[in-house]
Amino acid sequence: MPMNRPVTTALAAALCLLTAACGGFSDSDKTNTKTSDAAASKPGYPVTLDNCGQKQTFQKAPSRVVVMNGASVAEVSTLLALGLQDKIVANQQSYGMSEVAGRAAAIKALPTGDIKVNEAYDIPREAMLGLRPDLVLSVTTYGFDQKNGFATREQLKQVGSHSYVSPQGCDDDPSKMTVADSYRLLRDMGKIFNASDRAEKLIAESEKNIAAVSEKVKKAKGKKPPKVMVLFSNMSMGSNDFSSVFAKGIVNDILAKAGGANAFENTAQTTFADLSKEKVAATDVGALVVIGYNDPNPAAYAKKLFKEFPQWPAARNNTYVTLSDSMYLGPSNDLAVERIAKLLHPEAF
Secondary structure, eight states, rough: OOOOOOOOOHHHHHHHHHSSSSSSOOOHHHHHHHHHHHHOTTTOOOOEEEEEEEEOOOOOOSSEEEEEEETOHHHHHHHHHTTTGGEEEEEEOOSSOOOOTTHHHHHHHSOOOSSOOOOOOOOOHHHHTTTTSEEEEEEEEEGOOOOGGGOOOHHHHHTTTTEOOOTTTTTTTTGGGOOOHHHHHHHHHHHHTHHHHHHHHHHHHHHHHHHHHHHHHHTSTTTOEEEEEEEETOOOSSSSSSSEEEEEHHHHHHHHTTTTTTGGGGGOOEEEEEEOOHHHHHHHHOEEEEEEOOOHHHHHHHHHHHHTTTSSSSHHTTTTEEEEGGGGGSSSSHHHHHHHHHHGGGGOO
């Protein structure tokens, strides 16, 4: 929910503590600070990234990372996959479940910074500056929008913090997202934290796994790609009965690699379609993928849909799978590809 707020006294105090704006910082102090920063640089640095048109140069690996919400776990999961959990001082991301064993528990165990979120359901500007971050991760530029009460990228820069917007997030439009963007996020974090070897290993393993699955699926000759409905369970984001149905984005790439196709790809140009019950009922849904976002029982939602639409081939054959973080941007897309391929083409496995 958009919100306009003036910069408060607390913000001014935080800026005063974290910058030289309130005086007491001589030219020699500034020189010494630059010298210290240079001396603190590690092998492999400096590293410069062009992120949404902004140059971000790192002299060393960040040690105080804040992960904003954005209804995502892509960023925090990527850091965990790279073994960087000790760098996180505040994390606001959680799906409540994961296809990766132990990941949901690992995310739950991360510090939250004891933040009280604002009306936009994320870390407000004053609290963000009080965390003294040296890197803030956001899914899209929304997380740095001043109108929503967040610290801007410029404000973060003024207090010595870098900022990063995930792939396809510059225009706040993930409709063009593919699995390659998950790899790009891994690579960027690998560069920033001098963990490129680990990042490339994870990418190579994912590519190998997906290639093996796709090769098996190709052998299922003479079979049209099943039409798949992908949606969040028990979630409403629009005015119609079905407003959390995926139309575009990374799910389509995952489905294609698994030998399927999105049943509702042509119903919207945006990531999500806002569909009537009649439109959903008239579509031949061959399989159902339910994404559980903090839902303890997404399977119950799948069964509910099957009772509501018994005419679907998916309902007649009880063809569904429940997934979570592997279906969206993040380091585990290969798990989604494999699970869906086994659902759609069991004879190939």
